[in-house]
Amino acid sequence: MIASAVASAIAQLGDRRFLGVLAIGLGLTIGLLVAFYLGFVAVLGWLLPGSFSLPWIGEIDLTGAVIGWVGLPVFLLLSAILMIPVATAFMGIFLDKIADAVEDRYYPGLPPARRIGLIEGLVDAARFLGVMVAVNLVALIAYLLFAPIAPLLFWGVNGYLLGREYGQLVALRRRDAAGASAFRRTNGGRLFIAGVVMAVPLTIPVINLLVPIIGAASFTHLYHKISATRPSQSGYMGRNPQP
Numbered sequence: 001m002i003a004s005a006v007a008s009a010i011a012q013l014g015d016r017r018f019l020g021v022l023a024i025g026l027g028l029t030i031g032l033l034v035a036f037y038l039g040f041v042a043v044l045g046w047l048l049p050g051s052f053s054l055p056w057i058g059e060i061d062l063t064g065a066v067i068g069w070v071g072l073p074v075f076l077l078l079s080a081i082l083m084i085p086v087a088t089a090f091m092g093i094f095l096d097k098i099a100d101a102v103e104d105r106y107y108p109g110l111p112p113a114r115r116i117g118l119i120e121g122l123v124d125a126a127r128f129l130g131v132m133v134a135v136n137l138v139a140l141i142a143y144l145l146f147a148p149i150a151p152l153l154f155w156g157v158n159g160y161l162l163g164r165e166y167g168q169l170v171a172l173r174r175r176d177a178a179g180a181s182a183f184r185r186t187n188g189g190r191l192f193i194a195g196v197v198m199a200v201p202l203t204i205p206v207i208n209l210l211v212p213i214i215g216a217a218s219f220t221h222l223y224h225k226i227s228a229t230r231p232s233q234s235g236y237m238g239r240n241p242q243p
Contacts, residue, residue: 002194009217017101021094098216113173128165155199163195166219
């Protein structure tokens, strides 16, 4: 079920609405990461001395350009970690556009979904961004203590967060709050696995830029596939999806 949901999402990547969200998401993501890099370099310049001396080497002048090059490898490492909360925050903002495109193509005839407004999407995205950053900062201790399995811990932690958040958000488009929470609890295992499937490629440069769109589409497919097999679950606002 999860594999078919992801495959269907990838097959729709050429959709005009997908490409529009991708263009906006790319611009916002790159802009945010560049702003973070400039801030990171500015902090380094403030913390580090203007110059210092090393035995047998002499005086080293830390100009702005040198600090920028020194900070670049650290920034690249941090950006791989930051891409998960950044990309998922954007996924929440543009969820409606992606879900609408998926439902129009694969699930025609559904009644209109509950709209997630821009302000609501921004607030929820900011909240989730804060949660993911805070959880990953705390989990950083575990990553350092258990370095050999740090990638597995990283994917597991973020897979859980992704599955919980987007399982809930997608369900809220078709259910009331109680029904969405019940859907998330009942299908926690599948949502966790789907979240891990999304978390793994989010750590791969370039590919991670496509993951927010694929993730939103995949969770939309997964929601309708699960609801089709369990039509008796309360709160479902729509008929069974078409094949």
